[in-house]
Amino acid sequence: MIGGGVGPMAGVALHAKVIEQTLGDGTDQSHLCVHHYSCPALVPDRTAYLLGGGGDPAEGMAGVFEAAARALSGRPAVGGVPCNTFHAPAIYDRFAAMVAERARPIRLVNMLSETAAFLGASVAPGSTIGVLSTTGTRKSGVYGELLSRSGYVPLLVSEEEQALVHAAIYDASWGIKATSSPSDRAREVVADMAGRLAGRGAAAVILACTELPLALGGTSHAGAVLVDPVLALARALVREAAPDRLRPLG
Amino acid sequence: MIGGGVGPMAGVALHAKVIEQTLGDGTDQSHLCVHHYSCPALVPDRTAYLLGGGGDPAEGMAGVFEAAARALSGRPAVGGVPCNTFHAPAIYDRFAAMVAERARPIRLVNMLSETAAFLGASVAPGSTIGVLSTTGTRKSGVYGELLSRSGYVPLLVSEEEQALVHAAIYDASWGIKATSSPSDRAREVVADMAGRLAGRGAAAVILACTELPLALGGTSHAGAVLVDPVLALARALVREAAPDRLRPLG
Structure with missing residues (x-):
């Protein structure tokens, strides 16, 4: 159900x-x-x-x-x-x-518990875990809390980068919500942001918005495990x- | 509902x-x-x-x-x-x-009534209407009956062509059901078959299987109106x- x-x-x-x-x-x-x-x-x-x-x-x-x-x-x-x-x-x-x-x-x-269980089966305890999400989910703090509680170190993008991630989801001309299949620009932004989190030490990146996995498929990117909560x-x-x-x- | x-x-x-x-x-x-x-x-x-x-x-x-x-x-x-x-x-x-x-x-x-109503708003009465579907839907005869009852002339592909349409939907390696987005081969087959029906006089082509509109988007093809019953x-x-x-x- x-x-x-x-x-x-x-x-x-x-x-x-x-x-x-x-x-x-x-x-x-x-x-x-x-x-x-x-x-x-x-x-x-x-x-x-x-x-x-x-x-x-x-x-x-x-x-x-x-x-x-x-x-x-x-x-x-x-x-x-x-x-x-x-x-x-x-x-x-x-x-x-x-x-x-x-x-x-x-x-x-x-x-969220299932996402943590999925992480537990994929990465070592204590790992740094990146999170990409809408600004609303970021502000809610749910993934920071979940990850800290589960023994991981949460890693978010910077405020400027967040504006780009949010645009990749919501922008009225090139955002994922606005197009029937993700635009090249949206794909590039999401891949770039996941790559930056991996470059800063994330062993996994949580695609914490239903739209994001549409723009970045597969099970890993730049060496980081990709995690889709849905x-x-x-x-x-x-x-x-x-x-x-x-x-x-x- | x-x-x-x-x-x-x-x-x-x-x-x-x-x-x-x-x-x-x-x-x-x-x-x-x-x-x-x-x-x-x-x-x-x-x-x-x-x-x-x-x-x-x-x-x-x-x-x-x-x-x-x-x-x-x-x-x-x-x-x-x-x-x-x-x-x-x-x-x-x-x-x-x-x-x-x-x-x-x-x-x-x-x-089906809604599909007929959509046709009524798009093509002239008496027009020839092509139908692409699975072999099961073809055998059921529902679209032939609907079109005849609604004053249109139904046009199906040949038996050999039907085998190709069915494969474009069901083939385990390149069919639409087997791939996360339609393969080039599936797109080509569906576009080709819709084009053949248009070439044989179809004013519209009904994509009478949920998978088909994934492989052939837009509102018309080769001069024929594309109709998606769903x-x-x-x-x-x-x-x-x-x-x-x-x-x-x-």
Whole structure:
């Protein structure tokens, strides 16, 4: 079960990755059942909430999970939310408590914990880990906290570099959100920034925005492991729902 | 509401197109609420059913809509199914009757009727209309029937050409389903086949398989209008749910 809409295309990306990470036999019928709720108007902006100026996204998304539980009629399910900022403890912890109370058949998978687990399997403890994200996710501090808590050293780009990363995602003419496939300029900026983080010692770079993996594919860049939190979440959903159907990494 | 899973990636394509066809204000919250159910194991193969050898996809998908209605708790919704073969009258007509009985708040939009309406707005009555599809959809005859019923002259590729179109979709090394973005060979085959249909007098070519628009973009090719039934369905869902939010064609 996907608690999507945060943003709408992030839910679509997670949904596609769940399908891709499922070992099928070539038939539609060999794929897992996915209930995907994208109700963005019910889930206020996460960054605005954290900065003290908006409605409660935890309450809104918990209502979505309650509706999802009605469709399930008591059958168990595994659920995840493909939004980095939603995983700030000030939002996620209350959300998880509400789901446990109001949508009990849905067991949550935490995208950030799964990202840390993915790192744990790929790089040595104590490594420096680079993070590329929107300015909103950067301001939320979720990855800095996660990495410090997990025994890594977080490494961000400079403020000037951040403006470029943000533009590579949002620029109205060449940003990834504005074009049907990423522009050369967006690809160059994202690759350059990941390369700079690797050059400054990052053993891995977290592409902490759903758009970034579109512009920089593959499993490593400039010697650093590339980590896609949405892919980590997709694999965790498949693993928890049907461990024998999880596609081997590669 | 999307009755997906037929196949799973067709649902994802429809979901993405609903988002793209919605006029937002740049915020997540300006997008429509989408409930997307992808339960492929509940919906047996449509082509097999039509050929007399399989379980009933209408009954399975109606059960999915019943679950969706529980999540909606009586609120109205508009629903569609992004599978060409599912729209064969032997499946769709019984499905529509079951939805009216068991999932009443969900009003159906018919992808094939919407495709015909799109054609009606683009080409003259009586025109010849080419169809490119999988061999399964071709065998189902749904587009031939739809076009004849709507006053057009259907035009298919030859049997030998059909084998190439099918390979462009399914070939394990260069087919669209096998690669993360369509191979040059797949693009060439699809463009060539659409061009041949145009050369034989087609005023429009229906890309009657979700994979085909990935390999041949744009709104026309070799003088023929390109028609994507999933796009027609996506636009109809937005139009019926929130007419003022439908993005102008262009």
